Amino acid sequence: MMRKLLVALAFAVLAVVAxxxxxxxxxxxxxxxxxxxxxxxxxxxxxxxxxxxAAVAVAFKDGRARTDEGGQRYTFDDDKLVDTPFGPVLIxxxxxxxxxxxxxxxxxxxYLRPEGNGxxxxxxxxxxAIAGSFGRLSGWQVDDRFADMxxxxxxxxFTGQGITCSxxxxxxxxxxxxxxxxxxxxxxxxxxxxxxxADDSVEGSFTxxxxxxxxxxxYSGSKAFTDRWERKGDRYVPIGPSQVPEC
Numbered sequence: 545m546m547r548k549l550l551v552a553l554a555f556a557v558l559a560v561v562a563x564x565x566x567x568x569x570x571x572x573x574x575x576x577x578x579x580x581x582x583x584x585x586x587x588x589x590x591x592x593x594x595x596x597x598a599a600v601a602v603a604f605k606d607g608r609a610r611t612d613e614g615g616q617r618y619t620f621d622d623d624k625l626v627d628t629p630f631g632p633v634l635i636x637x638x639x640x641x642x643x644x645x646x647x648x649x650x651x652x653x654x655y656l657r658p659e660g661n662g663x664x665x666x667x668x669x670x671x672x673a674i675a676g677s678f679g680r681l682s683g684w685q686v687d688d689r690f691a692d693m694x695x696x697x698x699x700x701x702f703t704g705q706g707i708t709c710s711x712x713x714x715x716x717x718x719x720x721x722x723x724x725x726x727x728x729x730x731x732x733x734x735x736x737x738x739x740x741x742a743d744d745s746v747e748g749s750f751t752x753x754x755x756x757x758x759x760x761x762x763y764s765g766s767k768a769f770t771d772r773w774e775r776k777g778d779r780y781v782p783i784g785p786s787q788v789p790e791c
Contacts, residue, residue, distance in 0.1 A: 598662040599625050599634045603654035610638065610652070610670065616679075617641040618650060626686055626694055630719040632656045632663065635686070635696060643679025650674045651684060651698055651715075653722050672722040673715050675700025682710060689753040690780075691716045691725070699730065702791075706736030709791035712750075714780065726773065726780040728761060729788045744789040763788065 600608075600623055611617045618638035626633045634654040640647040651673040655666040675681050675698050682699040689695075694717045701710030710731040715722050730749075734742040746765035753759040758774040769787045773780045 596623060596625050599623075599632065599654070599656055600636075602656060602663045602665050603634050603636070603652075603668065605665075609641075612650075612671065616643075616647060620652065624686065626717070628694055628717055631666070632658065633694075633717055635684075637681060637684060639681075640679025645677060645704075646702075647677065647679040648674045649676040649679055649681035649700060651681070651696065653696075653717070655721070667721070669722055672696075673698040673713050673724070675711065675713055677702040689755060690714060690759065691756055693717050693719075695725070696722070701731070703736075706734065706738060706742075707791060708733045708736070723778060725775075725778065728773070728780075729786070729791070730761070732789045732791055734789060746788065748788075758783075 604620065608621070609617060609619050618640055620636045620638045622637040624635045626635060634656060636652045636654070638650045638652055640649070650671045653669040653672040655669070656663040657666050673684075673696060677700065680700075682701055684696060684698045687695050687697050696713075696715040696717065698713040698715065699710060700713075701708060703709075708731070709729070712728045712730050714725040714728065716725050728748075728750075731747040733745040735745050744766050746763045746767060748761040748763040748771075751760050751762050751770075756775055758772060758780070761771045761773070763769050763771070767787070771786050771788065772783045774783055775781075
């Protein structure tokens with residue numbers, strides 16, 4: 545009888561211990577910290593309008609106007625950033641403030657070097673190309689067909705005593721600086737002149753361009769003909785006499 549009582553008591557004690565263990569508060573488990581999203585590193589490369597604006601700010605740190613040695617004041621409002629094998633080059637068109645008839649437009653060129661999030665100025669080349677009248681150019685563009693380095697084509701015209709003449713200036717952007725390669729007559733119209741026999745009106749266009757070798761200019765209008773140019777040293781020169789009427 546005593547044994548049965550002891551066994552029953554033992555089972556009762558085990559039951560109480562199990563109940564107390566179940567009722568003991570459980571330790572809180574901290575959730576794992578969230579995985580951090582990596583922040584992309586800032587890039588030092590600008591693009592588009594921001595890149596052009598950074599180049600202009602460096603090349604024109606004193607403002608968008610310049611005065612030449614003759615006192616003519618130019619404002620610059622048309623820019624293009626060109627990537628060359630030796631670095632970025634900024635090309636900017638300048639127009640004369642209060643121009644006269646004989647005032648030409650001009651191109652200023654700045655050689656730059658990438659630095660940090662922008663550029664640093666290597667060297668400015670004011671009036672690297674000059675053309676036109678009434679303070680403006682007729683137009684300009686960059687062409688890679690004439691030379692190993694990009695070539696600037698600057699066009700301008702002038703009218704005097706009833707004769708209108710226009711020409712294209714070719715300027716190669718070399719690592720050592722811009723170099724003029726040729727001044728090519730592109731159009732003549734003397735029909736407004738009072739000179740006897742003045743009835744010529746011709747306009748030319750570039751054709752057969754062979755890099756570093758030569759090109760042709762095909763003229764049409766009152767007469768049709770083709771002038772050819774070849775490279776000699778640092779310049780392009782015409783082959784033989786030209787049929788373009790004198791200006």
